[in-house]
Amino acid sequence: MLLEFIAILAAGFGLAGIALALNIALRKRLPQWIVPAAAGAGMLLMAIWLEYSWFERTTGTFPEGVEVVSSNQVRSWYRPWTYVVPLTNRLIAIDSRFNRRHADRPGQVLTRVILAGRWEPTRQFGAVYDCIGHRRADLLDQVELREDGSLGNATWVQLSADDAALRIACGR
Template sequence: MLLEFIAIIAAGFGLAGLVLALNFLVRKRLPGWAVPAAAGGGMLAMAVWLEYSWLDRVTATFPDEVEVASTNELRVWYRPWTFVVPQTSRLIAIDHRFDRHNAAMPDQVLTQVLLMGRWEPARQFGAVFDCAGGRRADLVDEVVFDEDGAPRNARWIALAEDDSLLRAACSR
């Protein structure tokens, strides 16, 4: 957050410096408000770019085995440009590096789910997906596994057939 704040301030100074140099080249013919307006415009443009590039910058750091299942688009009144192009503020991903399959239950996969949001700490949790049954059980403290690998005390959540998280978990 601090680095983004510094980048926004630097963009304002940079664009104001360019307009100041242009004003010098045209022998001070630009209006007096041009330099402060350029500073404000540069800061606003950098802030908007940082918000819109968040998803691409975050997913570029993911290993190949991490698959983004869904994203959340945001439209808010105090950012009127989001009504034209919605901003992505959160994502849910499956980390296939942690996929585990049980021969006794071939339709189930145990994997890690990643939750990331703009200005929020990243979270992850384990989950068992029943690909044939279209359901998910989050691995919380009371969930234990039988000798055959079946989760006991699991609270299963029914998912729609076209659920993006279910499709991503069962895709491999």
């Protein structure tokens, strides 16, 4: 966040400097408001670019084996440009690098789910996907992983057969 603030200030100073140099080169024929207007435009444009590039910058750092299964797009009145191009502010990804299967339960896979949001800390948790029954159980504090591979105290969530997270976790 601090680095983005510094980048926004640098963009403002940079565009103001360009406007000032242009005004000097034109022997001060431009209106006096051009330098502060250029600073404001530079800061606003940098802030918009940082907001819209967040998704690509975040997913670009994911290693191979991490796939985005869902993203959230928003529109808001105080950002009128989001009505033209919605802003992506959250994502859900599956980290298949840590997939595990139990010999007694080959239709189930234990994987890692990643939740990331703009201006939010990234969260990770384990989840078991039942590839045959099309359901998911999140591994929370009360869930027990038994020796036979079954889950105790798990709450299963029914999923559709074409759910993106289910397809990626199960390797389809």
